[in-house]
Amino acid sequence: xxxxxxxxxxxxxxxxxxxxxxxxxPNLRGDxxxxxxxxxxxxxxFIVGELDGEVVxxxxxxxxxxxxxxxxxxxxxxxEGVESAADFHQGGNYxxxxxxFYLGVIAVKEGRRNNGYGTALLEETKRLARSKSFxxxxxxxxxxKEPYFMKRGATAIDDSFTPYFGVPHRWYEMxx
Ligand SMILES: CC(C)(COP(=O)(O)OP(=O)(O)OC[C@H]1O[C@@H](n2cnc3c(N)ncnc32)[C@H](O)[C@@H]1OP(=O)(O)O)[C@@H](O)C(=O)NCCC(=O)NCCS
Numbered sequence: 155x156x157x158x159x160x161x162x163x164x165x166x167x168x169x170x171x172x173x174x175x176x177x178x179x180p181n182l183r184g185d186x187x188x189x190x191x192x193x194x195x196x197x198x199x200f201i202v203g204e205l206d207g208e209v210v211x212x213x214x215x216x217x218x219x220x221x222x223x224x225x226x227x228x229x230x231x232x233x234e235g236v237e238s239a240a241d242f243h244q245g246g247n248y249x250x251x252x253x254x255f256y257l258g259v260i261a262v263k264e265g266r267r268n269n270g271y272g273t274a275l276l277e278e279t280k281r282l283a284r285s286k287s288f289x290x291x292x293x294x295x296x297x298x299k300e301p302y303f304m305k306r307g308a309t310a311i312d313d314s315f316t317p318y319f320g321v322p323h324r325w326y327e328m329x330x
Pocket of ligand 1: 177270271
């Protein structure tokens with residue numbers, strides 16, 4: 155079945171929470187209140203993928219300004235994960251000095267994976283970035299997820315992994 159992608163609405167909240175529950179460990183996900191705010195504030199950058207009315211995945215992104223504030227980072231991440239905006243820029247080759255189009259979270263429900271839905275959500279994010287005149291997107295990911303993004307055109311821009319949210323991540327860019 156083909157995935158339908160569209161901007162998230164607040165009535166998608168239950169569906170988004172159910173994707174999250176199967177995709178991210180409790181320490182890496184916020185609660186429904188956080189996500190309601192994110193859906194409202196990220197607007198067209200919060201995209202859901204639905205199959206026959208069921209939300210099976212989502213991707214959130216934003217135009218990250220130079221030196222983002224804690225509030226801005228909390229739009230993508232959970233407050234307990236970002237102790238300070240400065241922490242977000244520790245160690246990496248990308249130091250936050252340049253505004254970028256940032257992919258925050260991409261997630262597909264466990265039983266729905268391996269059907270190309272993650273790729274479709276990623277493609278939708280690339281389209282969005284292009285529509286905002288960006289020629290690449292930035293993201294951080296873990297060693298485990300690195301092959302997924304590299305296979306889809308990401309290249310590492312950090313030499314090494316740095317702990318973000320308690321887990322080693324590094325920065326990547328992906329031309330769109
Ligand atoms: C990462 C994640 C979003 C990928 O979602 P997905 O929907 O499984 O992704 P895809 O289906 O596009 O690709 C996964 C695999 O499915 C297979 N696949 C893709 N399209 C397919 C299709 N039409 N039919 C059969 N298999 C297919 C491919 O083998 C692909 O593997 P590859 O990377 O070797 O190419 C998902 O694993 C997830 O939610 N993980 C937990 C959250 C997470 O870690 N997010 C990333 C960090 S923020």
